[in-house]
Amino acid sequence: MSETYLFLLAGAIAGLVASFIGGIILYRNRLRIHLRLHERVEQERTALHNDISEIDKEELVETDAGKELMHLSQASIQQFGYAREDVTTSLKRHNYDLLKQIDEHRKRLAQTEERLGVMAALQQESEKRLENLKKENTELRLANSLKNSVASTNSAQIEQELRITLEEVARLQNQLAEANMRFIEAETEGITVFTEELLQTLSSTLQYVDLLLDESTGNLNPMQRNFLETVKGSTTRLHGLIEDFIQVTTLRRRTSAAAHDSVDLHLFIKEVVDETGSQIRAKRITLNVDLPENADFVYADREALRQILIRLLSNAGAASPLQGTVSLQVQIKAEARKEYLLIQVSDTGGGIPPEDLRRVFVPFYRAEDVPARGVGDTGMGLFIAKMLTEAQNGRIWVDTELGVGSSTYNVLIPIARDTPVNVNAGK
Amino acid sequence: MNEMTTVILLGGLMGLFGGLITIPVNALFNYWSKRDELEYSLKLESIAKQRELLLQHKLEMERRGKDKLIDQISKRLDNLEKNLSHE
Numbered sequence: 001m002s003e004t005y006l007f008l009l010a011g012a013i014a015g016l017v018a019s020f021i022g023g024i025i026l027y028r029n030r031l032r033i034h035l036r037l038h039e040r041v042e043q044e045r046t047a048l049h050n051d052i053s054e055i056d057k058e059e060l061v062e063t064d065a066g067k068e069l070m071h072l073s074q075a076s077i078q079q080f081g082y083a084r085e086d087v088t089t090s091l092k093r094h095n096y097d098l099l100k101q102i103d104e105h106r107k108r109l110a111q112t113e114e115r116l117g118v119m120a121a122l123q124q125e126s127e128k129r130l131e132n133l134k135k136e137n138t139e140l141r142l143a144n145s146l147k148n149s150v151a152s153t154n155s156a157q158i159e160q161e162l163r164i165t166l167e168e169v170a171r172l173q174n175q176l177a178e179a180n181m182r183f184i185e186a187e188t189e190g191i192t193v194f195t196e197e198l199l200q201t202l203s204s205t206l207q208y209v210d211l212l213l214d215e216s217t218g219n220l221n222p223m224q225r226n227f228l229e230t231v232k233g234s235t236t237r238l239h240g241l242i243e244d245f246i247q248v249t250t251l252r253r254r255t256s257a258a259a260h261d262s263v264d265l266h267l268f269i270k271e272v273v274d275e276t277g278s279q280i281r282a283k284r285i286t287l288n289v290d291l292p293e294n295a296d297f298v299y300a301d302r303e304a305l306r307q308i309l310i311r312l313l314s315n316a317g318a319a320s321p322l323q324g325t326v327s328l329q330v331q332i333k334a335e336a337r338k339e340y341l342l343i344q345v346s347d348t349g350g351g352i353p354p355e356d357l358r359r360v361f362v363p364f365y366r367a368e369d370v371p372a373r374g375v376g377d378t379g380m381g382l383f384i385a386k387m388l389t390e391a392q393n394g395r396i397w398v399d400t401e402l403g404v405g406s407s408t409y410n411v412l413i414p415i416a417r418d419t420p421v422n423v424n425a426g427k
Numbered sequence: 428m429n430e431m432t433t434v435i436l437l438g439g440l441m442g443l444f445g446g447l448i449t450i451p452v453n454a455l456f457n458y459w460s461k462r463d464e465l466e467y468s469l470k471l472e473s474i475a476k477q478r479e480l481l482l483q484h485k486l487e488m489e490r491r492g493k494d495k496l497i498d499q500i501s502k503r504l505d506n507l508e509k510n511l512s513h514e
Contacts, residue, residue: 003434004430004434004437007434007435007437007438008434008437008438008441009441010438011435011437011438011439011440011441011442011445012438012441012442012444012445013445014438014442014445015441015442015443015444015445015446016445016446016448016449018442018446019445019446019448019449020449022449023449023452023453023456026453027453027456027457027460030460031460033464034460034463034464037463037464037467038463038467040471041467041470041471041474044470044471044474045470045474048474048477048478048481051481052477052481055481055484059488060484062488062491063483063484063487063488065480065481065483065484065487066480066484066487068480069477069480069481069484072473072476072477072480073477076470076473076477079469079473080466080470080473126507126510129511133511
């Protein structure tokens, strides 16, 4: 019987064991998941608890999220029973929190010290800038005080003094100019008187020489006649030179153009040709005159025109050889509503070398191949003609052909046909 | 039927009954397991919510700190400008 009970018990135990083993096999995976979840929840909870414990509770109250977090944390503790920590763990946590706070304070202290250093540097820099500003301020004050002192002085008074000084300077300048003019006039007058005296003396000398040559005072032997003729030639040349000199001086003193005379061109040219005819006839020079047919009267400086023509004709006569040819051509040109008198005097004197062209209107110029110097040719003629032409606001130039052997002197002078023209208007 | 066969059959029958007894035990085990899983999911949800709130709190504090710093810098600049204008 006992064996029977033993078998029954063994069968029941085997059935239970078998069902447990089957249950464990069935719920194996679920148990594993359960354990993992438990582990993960614990990890997350610990980490969260650590993160929350790093924050002060007072700080948590400051934000809405913090407040909600506190409520939720307390609710979860109550719900899940996490607050049940033993004393040792609590103490450890407190100690850990204290150490953390100490570290934080140290960090803050270091940051504060660093900030203090920066602030000290800033303060030093500010003090320096302040010093500079003070200096600049002092300079500005000085400048302002100077400015104010300058402004406070009477500017009208300074202007008045300046005006008086300028007037005084202008008055002195005028006096100086007047004194210069007087000096020049006195000088010129003295020279003119002297040269006129010289001219008279030379004229009387020439008269006496003529008397001697006429043998009014007795017969002359050939040698005496030769000597006297040399004396006469030299004296005549000196006479001409002085005459030219007087004319140049007079021209330089002229401040304005001469009068604008009505000039009958045909008559005027005839008179000038007659005046210079003796020289031309002496050398048996052929003179060709070409006058404009359409102009009887023009308005110009008659005396200046006469002198220019005489100088040009004399120069052409002196330059041309025996039995040479001198041509005089006068034309009236109109350009840009203005009229000009173009005088062209040509000679057959052999032309002027190119290297001498720039010296033609210089005083005492004579080309090398011009024939022997005749009486009255002083080398000032062309210079005087140039001065007179330019005084008329005109232009003078020479065209020469060395190979052909002729030179043409051109003079262009502004004139008027109906009313007198102001020749100085263009100056 | 001899005695030995009867004993084995009875033993098997007792085993069957014993196995049948484990059915409510397994049901209880299944209940506990599901309850724990629910609790874990609730815990995780709560932890996630707390994490979110913690992050919000930190961001808010950071923003406030920056605002405070900006205010301080502005005040210092104002003071400096005032001092300079006085000088």
